[in-house]
Amino acid sequence: MISWCIRFFLIKRYSRLYKKVLNFEDLQSKIKKEIVSKNVHSDYLRKYTVIDVNDFDKLPLISYSDIQNDVLSFLETKNNHLSSQKIIAFAQSSGTTSAKKWIPHSFNNILYNYLAGFDMLTLYLKSFPDSRIIKGKNFSLTGSLFKKNDVVIGDVSALIAYYLPWIFSFFKVPNKKNALIENWHEKLEILKKELANSDIRWLAGVPSWLSIVVDEIQKKTNKNIRLMWPNFEVLFYGGTGIDWHQDFFKKQFKRIHFWQVYNASEGFFAIQWNQNSNAMALMPHYGIYYEFLDIKTNKLILFKDLKISNQYELVISNVCGLWRYRMGDIIEVTNLNPLLVIIVGRTQNCINAFGEEVLENQVECALKELRLKMNFEIDAYTVAPEVFENGKGKHQWLIAWRQEPENLELFEKELDTLIQKMNADYAAKRIDNLVLENLKVTSVAKSNFLKWLENKNRLTVQAKIPKMSNKLEIIKEIISS
Numbered sequence: 001m002i003s004w005c006i007r008f009f010l011i012k013r014y015s016r017l018y019k020k021v022l023n024f025e026d027l028q029s030k031i032k033k034e035i036v037s038k039n040v041h042s043d044y045l046r047k048y049t050v051i052d053v054n055d056f057d058k059l060p061l062i063s064y065s066d067i068q069n070d071v072l073s074f075l076e077t078k079n080n081h082l083s084s085q086k087i088i089a090f091a092q093s094s095g096t097t098s099a100k101k102w103i104p105h106s107f108n109n110i111l112y113n114y115l116a117g118f119d120m121l122t123l124y125l126k127s128f129p130d131s132r133i134i135k136g137k138n139f140s141l142t143g144s145l146f147k148k149n150d151v152v153i154g155d156v157s158a159l160i161a162y163y164l165p166w167i168f169s170f171f172k173v174p175n176k177k178n179a180l181i182e183n184w185h186e187k188l189e190i191l192k193k194e195l196a197n198s199d200i201r202w203l204a205g206v207p208s209w210l211s212i213v214v215d216e217i218q219k220k221t222n223k224n225i226r227l228m229w230p231n232f233e234v235l236f237y238g239g240t241g242i243d244w245h246q247d248f249f250k251k252q253f254k255r256i257h258f259w260q261v262y263n264a265s266e267g268f269f270a271i272q273w274n275q276n277s278n279a280m281a282l283m284p285h286y287g288i289y290y291e292f293l294d295i296k297t298n299k300l301i302l303f304k305d306l307k308i309s310n311q312y313e314l315v316i317s318n319v320c321g322l323w324r325y326r327m328g329d330i331i332e333v334t335n336l337n338p339l340l341v342i343i344v345g346r347t348q349n350c351i352n353a354f355g356e357e358v359l360e361n362q363v364e365c366a367l368k369e370l371r372l373k374m375n376f377e378i379d380a381y382t383v384a385p386e387v388f389e390n391g392k393g394k395h396q397w398l399i400a401w402r403q404e405p406e407n408l409e410l411f412e413k414e415l416d417t418l419i420q421k422m423n424a425d426y427a428a429k430r431i432d433n434l435v436l437e438n439l440k441v442t443s444v445a446k447s448n449f450l451k452w453l454e455n456k457n458r459l460t461v462q463a464k465i466p467k468m469s470n471k472l473e474i475i476k477e478i479i480s481s
């Protein structure tokens with residue numbers, strides 16, 4: 001009865017959600033006024049003499065390093081300089097590409113994650129009206145948390161589990177206590193037993209970590225996962241792409257859908273709009289005001305000036321003290337009404353040791369194209385430049401394979417050629433090995449990557465291996481792991 005009521009509620013609310021997404025500009029204008037009006041007495045807005053929404057443009061663009069001291073001050077003294085709101089929790093980032101970050105959240109801010117969950121299910125059920133996922137259980141990978149001065153600190157997944165309304169516990173595995181276990185190895189042992197005996201119908205989380213859980217359950221029970229979860233339907237994923245894990249999940253389940261979301265420690269931003277594409281609708285009603293930094297002109301662009309196929313860095317502001325905060329994520333606009341986007345990379349994920357400026361998106365495109373020619377599956381990888389004493393060098397690749405190509409030397413040559421095709425600067429440096437030699441691939445076990453995370457105290461379900469780095473240290477550390 002409860003599942004039927006929830007299903008009816010989700011299907012009926014689609015029309016309201018559709019109107020909100022189409023009303024993007026008006027809703028964003030209201031949110032901008034709201035977050036300023038609720039914080040006009042904060043130290044931060046006073047510092048820049050912001051007394052109403054008309055002064056918003058006085059605020060500078062910032063990154064986390066600009067507010068780090070204010071965050072640390074709050075954690076020590078409870079003095080909030082960034083906003084006038086009651087902060088009850090800090091979402092801790094995985095910290096794989098930078099130092100750890102702690103992002104402030106109010107109770108209302110956390111509630112937006114549950115609203116996003118409803119919207120995610122609403123859009124999925126709109127595309128698949130015969131779905132029966134509400135009748136069974138769901139499993140979301142959850143991190144851990146701790147308290148400091150009565151403030152909860154943890155992965156955003158842990159915060160969502162910690163504050164989850166009790167009624168939703170009927171549909172979720174495992175229980176809150178087990179979900180929040182800190183030690184990954186201990187948690188995995190408990191998960192394997194509980195998940196093997198549950199009617200799991202959908203998964204949510206980072207694909208690389210979910211694949212580990214599925215693998216471990218099958219090893220423990222010596223049974224195929226599709227026999228344990230005969231009603232399984234969909235994997236809701238975010239944090240990383242699905243490309244290198246899609247084949248794995250397709251092999252495990254007789255049928256599976258993939259549905260992408262765009263969420264982060266800073267907030268929940270976008271949800272896949274329909275089954276025809278993984279493009280996501282940027283949601284205008286989650287208390288976040290969006291601006292867009294054109295990566296070509298480095299100018300801030302408002303919604304009305306966005307152009308299809310252009311790429312922008314996402315800039316956000318919210319009521320909890322993130323003011324014109326640069327996310328570092330590069331999105332590409334695929335549609336304007338509704339506003340649909342895809343994530344194409346991060347501003348930090350670029351190799352530029354020799355002026356080659358190779359972007360993550362170019363590397364991913366090269367791998368996808370090569371996959372059409374050669375039979376291989378990648379579990380995890382990272383790339384960094386090696387600089388020789390004579391000033392020349394090469395790009396070093398470290399790859400954990402699910403299926404290694406038959407001819408690794410040919411793989412190296414073909415991949416190098418495709419990256420040249422994607423990037424003229426890289427191609428110029430490769431002429432006659434003048435500056436760069438052909439890239440080199442070293443194969444390692446997936447356990448090397450996991451051990452590296454553990455050594456860095458980053459073995460959490462939201463941790464991501466940095467795919468690109470300008471320093472070779474990460475590769476050396478992973479190999480030695």
